Amino acid sequence: MPRTATARLxxxxxxxxxxxxxxxxxxxxxxxxxxxxxxxFKIAVVNAQSGQLSSLGxxxxxxxxxxxDEWNAKGGIxxxxxxxxxxxxxxxxxxxxxxxxxxxxxxxxxxIGTAESAVTVAMIPILRQAKIPNITSGQSPAIAEAGSPYAxxxxxxxxxxxxxxxxxxxxxxxxxxxxxxxxxGSYGKGERDAFTSAxxxxxxxxxxxQVVTTDQKDFSAALTSIRQKAPDVLFVGAEEVAAGLIxxxxxxxGITATIAGAAPMGTPVYLETAGVTNAEGTVVSSPYLSNxxxxxxxxxxxxxxxxxxEEAEMHGAKAYDGANIVFTALESSNGAGGAxxxxxxxxxxxxxxxxxxxFDESGVGxxxxxxxxxxxxKLTAEPAS
Amino acid sequence: MRLRVxxxxxxxxxxxxxxxxxxxxxxxxxxxAIVFALLAVGLGLAMGVAGQINLAQVAFFGVSSYAVAxxxxxxGFGFWTAAVLALLAATLVGVLVGIPALRMQSHYLGIVxxxxxxxxxxxxxxxxxxxxxxxxxxxxxxxxxxxxxxSEYLYYYLELVVxxxxxxxxxxxxxTGLGRRMRAMRDDSLxxxxxxxxxxxxRMTAFVLASLYGGVAGVLYAGLIRYVAPxxxxxxxxxxxxxxxxxxxxxxxxxxxxxxxxxxxxREALVDFSVYAQLGFGIVVVLMVVFAPTGLxxxxxxxxxxxxxxxxxxxxxxxRPFRPEPAGGPDRVGASLEISGIxxxxxxxxxxxxxxxxxxxxxxxxxxxxxxxxxxxxFNIVTGIxxxxxxxxxxxxxxxxxxxxxxxxxxxxxxxxxxxRLFGQMTVRDNVLVALDRSSMLAVWRYLLWPVGIWxxxxxxxxxxxxxxxxxxxTDFAEAAPTSLPxxxxxxxxxxxxxxxxxxxxxxxxxxxxxxxxxxxxLGEIVRAIRADGVTVVLIEHNMGLVMSLCDRVTxxxxxxxxxxxxxxxxxxxxxxxxxxxxxxxxxADIAAEVESEAVR
Numbered sequence: 001m002p003r004t005a006t007a008r009l010x011x012x013x014x015x016x017x018x019x020x021x022x023x024x025x026x027x028x029x030x031x032x033x034x035x036x037x038x039x040x041f042k043i044a045v046v047n048a049q050s051g052q053l054s055s056l057g058x059x060x061x062x063x064x065x066x067x068x069d070e071w072n073a074k075g076g077i078x079x080x081x082x083x084x085x086x087x088x089x090x091x092x093x094x095x096x097x098x099x100x101x102x103x104x105x106x107x108x109x110x111x112i113g114t115a116e117s118a119v120t121v122a123m124i125p126i127l128r129q130a131k132i133p134n135i136t137s138g139q140s141p142a143i144a145e146a147g148s149p150y151a152x153x154x155x156x157x158x159x160x161x162x163x164x165x166x167x168x169x170x171x172x173x174x175x176x177x178x179x180x181x182x183x184x185g186s187y188g189k190g191e192r193d194a195f196t197s198a199x200x201x202x203x204x205x206x207x208x209x210q211v212v213t214t215d216q217k218d219f220s221a222a223l224t225s226i227r228q229k230a231p232d233v234l235f236v237g238a239e240e241v242a243a244g245l246i247x248x249x250x251x252x253x254g255i256t257a258t259i260a261g262a263a264p265m266g267t268p269v270y271l272e273t274a275g276v277t278n279a280e281g282t283v284v285s286s287p288y289l290s291n292x293x294x295x296x297x298x299x300x301x302x303x304x305x306x307x308x309x310e311e312a313e314m315h316g317a318k319a320y321d322g323a324n325i326v327f328t329a330l331e332s333s334n335g336a337g338g339a340x341x342x343x344x345x346x347x348x349x350x351x352x353x354x355x356x357x358x359f360d361e362s363g364v365g366x367x368x369x370x371x372x373x374x375x376x377x378k379l380t381a382e383p384a385s
Numbered sequence: 386m387r388l389r390v391x392x393x394x395x396x397x398x399x400x401x402x403x404x405x406x407x408x409x410x411x412x413x414x415x416x417x418a419i420v421f422a423l424l425a426v427g428l429g430l431a432m433g434v435a436g437q438i439n440l441a442q443v444a445f446f447g448v449s450s451y452a453v454a455x456x457x458x459x460x461g462f463g464f465w466t467a468a469v470l471a472l473l474a475a476t477l478v479g480v481l482v483g484i485p486a487l488r489m490q491s492h493y494l495g496i497v498x499x500x501x502x503x504x505x506x507x508x509x510x511x512x513x514x515x516x517x518x519x520x521x522x523x524x525x526x527x528x529x530x531x532x533x534x535x536s537e538y539l540y541y542y543l544e545l546v547v548x549x550x551x552x553x554x555x556x557x558x559x560x561t562g563l564g565r566r567m568r569a570m571r572d573d574s575l576x577x578x579x580x581x582x583x584x585x586x587x588r589m590t591a592f593v594l595a596s597l598y599g600g601v602a603g604v605l606y607a608g609l610i611r612y613v614a615p616x617x618x619x620x621x622x623x624x625x626x627x628x629x630x631x632x633x634x635x636x637x638x639x640x641x642x643x644x645x646x647x648x649x650x651x652r653e654a655l656v657d658f659s660v661y662a663q664l665g666f667g668i669v670v671v672l673m674v675v676f677a678p679t680g681l682x683x684x685x686x687x688x689x690x691x692x693x694x695x696x697x698x699x700x701x702x703x704x705r706p707f708r709p710e711p712a713g714g715p716d717r718v719g720a721s722l723e724i725s726g727i728x729x730x731x732x733x734x735x736x737x738x739x740x741x742x743x744x745x746x747x748x749x750x751x752x753x754x755x756x757x758x759x760x761x762x763x764f765n766i767v768t769g770i771x772x773x774x775x776x777x778x779x780x781x782x783x784x785x786x787x788x789x790x791x792x793x794x795x796x797x798x799x800x801x802x803x804x805x806r807l808f809g810q811m812t813v814r815d816n817v818l819v820a821l822d823r824s825s826m827l828a829v830w831r832y833l834l835w836p837v838g839i840w841x842x843x844x845x846x847x848x849x850x851x852x853x854x855x856x857x858x859x860t861d862f863a864e865a866a867p868t869s870l871p872x873x874x875x876x877x878x879x880x881x882x883x884x885x886x887x888x889x890x891x892x893x894x895x896x897x898x899x900x901x902x903x904x905x906x907x908l909g910e911i912v913r914a915i916r917a918d919g920v921t922v923v924l925i926e927h928n929m930g931l932v933m934s935l936c937d938r939v940t941x942x943x944x945x946x947x948x949x950x951x952x953x954x955x956x957x958x959x960x961x962x963x964x965x966x967x968x969x970x971x972x973x974a975d976i977a978a979e980v981e982s983e984a985v986r
Binding site for chain 2 (some may be wrong): 049051086087088091092093094095097098099101102104105106116117118119121123124125126130140142146185186187188189190211213223305361
């Protein structure tokens with residue numbers, strides 16, 4: 001059949017063309033990521049913009065965007081502008097690895113994000129290979145355990161949050177009957193592990209340790225068990241909404257213990273979900289207590305409000321700090337990326353919204369959190385003892 | 386066929402040189418796409434070929450990935466040892482997930498497998514050995530004779546070779562005996578059992594195959610990403626996989642590959658619009674299911690059919706006459722059938738009440754009686770579809786009650802169905818081939834170790850199928866879909882399919898229903914020829930003319946009991962028969978006259 005023959009000929013010709021086009025070199029030898037010495041700095045923001053963690057991802061983007069806009073308004077870095085690009089990892093580690101490869105082949109110098117520890121851990125080997133420093137909002141110790149010199153945290157790890165909390169609750173206030181409730185997500189698990197070990201250092205075994213799932217809405221079974229143990233303190237390791245629901249249901253069941261937890265418990269979302277009366281007295285360990293702590297946070301909150309038309313919160317502040325650190329480091333490395341930029345970030349001492357950044361070998365910059373207590377619907381700082 | 390081989394060759398060459406045109410990002414995306422394509426092929430085998438709804442594919446994938454991760458990082462195994470163990474683990478889970486399929490099908494099976502997949506993700510997020518939500522990092526780079534597989538370009542070639550082999554194997558399975566039996570089971574599991582396909586084993590095989598492909602994909606994923614976390618094996622990804630298979634065309638292995646690669650690339654291209662992309666995938670899946678249920682792979686065939694319908698074909702296919710030449714040896718004798726005291730209770734209804742009858746070897750026996758008298762129930766018991774409440778049936782002295790349909794088929798029992806049960810989405814030739822294939826499932830090992838043997842047996846089967854179609858005058862329709870044929874031809878095909886199992890006892894359930902006068906005449910001829918060929922025939926029939934002329938003896942059932950048994954002439958004049966079966970309006974003399982006139986013909 002003549003038509004078949006023609007088709008085959010055509011296909012063979014195409015194959016030959018492909019073959020000859022590529023036969024000269026081994027695959028991939030021409031794909032070194034080019035670093036242009038002029039033009040804008042390309043910085044990636046990688047965060048979930050869809051799915052369960054999308055609100056977190058959007059806050060982060062807004063914080064980083066605000067920092068970039070401020071720098072560009074001042075004339076950029078050495079006269080070169082900053083170009084931020086947003087990538088959606090969908091909370092999926094596989095998608096994260098795709099994005100990491102994309103960043104390396106499209107010449108991005110640094111990455112801000114992600115807020116999901118599992119996605120970040122999946123990306124770390126590729127980012128390390130491509131020499132792209134990244135500053136994550138995750139707080140799981142798993143990121144530090146990956147041991148990459150290119151991975152940094154823009155906030156404290158769970159260990160820091162919970163060490164401060166344990167110090168306040170046990171050493172200062174003398175509580176010893178403590179119960180835990182946490183969810184089995186990356187964040188909840190990190191909190192549970194960190195707080196348990198902080199308690200163990202003080203010789204305390206929790207009177208109850210309940211684990212719930214991330215999509216659970218009714219916690220009465222776990223909370224009933226906790227009520228029977230009559231703890232003085234109930235530690236909650238869960239994200240904003242889940243924590244709010246847990247506390248609301250705990251109070252309804254008649255649990256009168258002091259509620260304690262990390263950063264999510266200091267947010268307006270938590271306050272709204274739990275209700276102001278239920279949230280009263282919640283002890284929060286956070287590097288960023290409110291938009292009203294000092295001059296810097298007031299200025300940030302005002303700028304954020306102007307730029308995005310909504311109230312600032314901690315995740316935006318973290319990304320804002322992280323972005324500022326990357327930009328400062330770029331300035332001090334004279335625009336160099338790769339290993340030099342990573343070293344520059346490690347050397348950057350930055351007085352940020354979350355505190356004084358001073359990076360150690362594991363990429364942790366903040367080693368302290370403050371303790372706040374919710375009184376009359378407002379988070380107020382507890383004086384350090 | 387030659388074009389197809391050429392196409393594969395070109396695709397293989399293009400795939401071999403593909404990395405030269407891609408940067409690191411591009412090759413990474415392709416590496417991931419290949420993993421998904423492997424998963425889709427496995428899902429296509431289970432869902433498209435075998436018709437087993439399997440929403441646990443992502444769990445097979447996960448079991449194997451996690452097994453590699455745990456064994457290499459925690460137990461200190463080498464990568465390839467871990468990979469082999471991981472495949473075993475995935476296959477074991479496949480068997481476990483498959484067990485419910487023995488008892489339930491369709492959407493129930495979907496719910497159960499989905500539940501098992503959810504259970505898996507819950508387990509990995511909660512267990513400490515899996516690292517909980519943090520997952521497991523630090524999986525070693527697979528060593529391979531000094532080739533550095535940490536380069537994603539070289540890893541691509543590893544994946545390409547594995548994928549090529551996996552694809553070839555899937556195609557081989559789908560287009561030979563095992564795949565044909567699975568497709569028959571998908572189209573009609575009852576009829577598949579009746580022609581000798583061991584349905585329970587086939588269902589398990591489908592899940593084992595799916596899990597094997599999931600396992601291979603999991604090993605490749607673990608070696609590529611070198612990190613596992615629960616999110617990778619989420620239900621969202623299961624639905625993405627499902628979308629790949631449905632959009633690509635689940636009944637075609639190549640369609641699954643096309644769907645997987647296309648969707649993986651599309652998802653990457655739309656990564657900045659993922660909310661809309663997910664919505665878009667959903668809409669496309671719905672549109673595909675409604676307008677193109679055979680997916681992308683089915684579109685060329687649909688277009689061809691459309692064109693063919695426009696063009697009036699110059700030669701019309703015709704049903705040729707049946708050629709009554711013996712296929713078996715002249716010394717073949719039919720089997721005897723002995724039914725003794727069978728009762729069947731359906732909850733409150735007593736469908737059969739102490740029915741006994743005995744059919745001599747080589748006899749043509751008619752079973753008549755009014756609707757609801759229990760004739761088909763009796764057939765269903767004899768062919769193993771129903772169990773009995775009491776009593777037993779035996780063929781040539783071997784008890785057949787309590788055995789599975791496919792075992793009875795191996796014993797030489799064949800049947801047709803009252804409402805045609807052809808394998809609707811297979812060609813006429815394949816319908817016959819399924820029945821001709823008498824190989825035991827134990828021979829499945831040859832798929833792995835001696836494919837040439839399978840290939841030879843296949844060639845032999847095809848020659849015999851052509852002979853059989855020729856004999857039944859169906860040659861012109863060999864490539865047609867049974868459902869596109871006129872009713873009379875479908876009836877004949879069902880008899881041909883039953884005869885392909887080389888039975889010694891054939892049960893025909895209303896073979897003349899819906900046939901015109903001429904076709905009824907042909908049917909009579911065929912049945913006589915079958916008997917002459919050494920097959921005992923029992924038929925249920927309402928066409929009294931046919932019964933009277935064809936049968937040696939007639940058994941009359943009414944309300945679940947035998948009310949008469951004898952030659953047609955004896956039975957027709959018995960008053961209780963006339964009352965129960967023919968009603969009062971029929972005159973006895975008319976019947977006698979008809980019997981005589983039929984006997985003359």
